[in-house]
Amino acid sequence: MDVIKITRELGKAIQADERYLEYMAAKRANDDDEELQELIGRLNIIQLSYQNENEKEAPDKAKLDQWNDDFSKLYSDIMLHPKMREFEDKKQVVDDLMSYIVNILSLCVNGADPETAEPVQSDGSGCTGSCSTCGGCG
8 A cells, every 4th residue: 555645645635625625716816806915915015124124233113113003904904805704714624624634644643543533623622633732642
């Protein structure tokens, strides 16, 4: 059995999953939204201006404060944009799916039965895949 080949098949299955397809559609909608891209571009300019000023030997605190305020407001506007909210929602669904898959794999690597390995999801205390934060396997 070729684990890498099976992993690539899993990758294909994930890319065919409706959750992934919805995420990619939301990503494309963001990328194609000129207003949103303009806001993101302005945010990047503010961030670069802040970084450049902050790297000076004697940065102008008033400029830094203003750019920080401008950044916070613009970031909030971007994150409240309907297409960005849709994207973030769809991204969270895919992130949750990936976390679930990784947690199942982690359980299996630690000896759980691959047919029945089920991460605990209900209260957020399930397997994170990191043994460093673990209280022990069930």
